[in-house]
Amino acid sequence: MSRSSGQRQFGGLARYLRSRKIRWDLRIKRTIGELSLWHVNRLPEWDIDGVIYAHPQHSPESREALSRLASLDIPLVVIDPGDNPEICARKKDIALVRTEPDSIGETAAQCFLSQGSCRSYGYVPDVLDREWSRLRGSAFDAALRSRGAECRFFRPSSFATNDFSEICDWLRSMPKPAGILAAYDDRALTVIEACAAEGLHIPRDISLLSVDDDELLCENCIPALSSIRPDQERSGFAAGALLSVLMRTGSARPHVTSLTVKSVTHRGSTLAASPSGRLVQSALAFIRKNCRRAIGPKDVAAHLDVSRPLIDLRFRELLKTSVGRTIEMERMNAVCAELSSGHRTIAEIADLFGYSDASQLMHCFKRHFNMTMREWRNAHLSIVKPNTQPL
16 A cells, blocks of 8 residues: 555455445555564454455565465455465465556557667566566567567576666666666666666666556656556456455355556656657557457558558558557457456457457457457456456
8 A cells, every 4th residue: 555556456446345335344454564474363363254465565574474365264366466386376265366467568569669769678677586577578578579679688697686786787788779678666766777877868778668657656756757557446446356256155266367557657768759659659549449440451541641551561660560460459459358347248249349240259359369258258257257246
């Protein structure tokens, strides 16, 4: 609760409770000191019916408390659990809510590539090299490689030590201008300090992007920090829905809900897009807004008042993909959002997106994800009853 991410998650939980007219007797623990191993050991004595755990920075103390939580016979939902082995091993009455690393990597790659000016790209991991950080870096690298670029990773000689001078050396070695993704906002502040020490201008020499979008940090550094915002309110909403089901019916196997990022907040640390980049960004905004309709590349070109060959050329130059492929990707992401909401049948979703019938949509979905829509829905909503507890 000391960070905006936790406050957004709690806001999402509160919205879930209001929307379902549920009143829970909430015991809010704002810091790990308020949920130590001593407190966890006493949860059974306090008649606790369920726990939602969301601690952004997993310290040895928090890992110890979380491991003990995993061993208790109490329904448990964990938001962004990291690499805790006890959590991963628990098989009953547990649900995990994760921000999809691929979504972060894809968003960061599109942000930098649409600028059309970076000569190199890099990733600065978490100071403790935790699993969630490694996954974000790998996803960023994969998204760049799929477009013909590559990521240079900052690899200190030792994690959990002062690596400031090594970051300075690494930044100095990057071909400029460079697009740098930091694992999270606090880590990006170190990059800003290192750039100042090296005389590197942000964003002219180093275009810097981070993750979490903590306004207190991002808007009060120089320059202001651009950051990817995970859908933290929705993760709190999903956690409430999952815990409600676990407390009511239980679950014989773990359930994992994966969420995509919500948005990118552009501030002073990222470059303004080039004219080509602005064209691509406008096209992406139009596609995302209208992907539920039967639009094609001609519609995108007409909306922007440019020729079809020009918009195709700019997409291939900056994003290394076609306009048609981008439309299909955004449409499939929107279909996934409908599947995860649990409100509509597959036939209703097909009709909503303008497909001639459900079989046509299912064919497109399987070609894109290499699994059927039912397999995807079962993997993401295995314990949530669509008509009673939609996420």
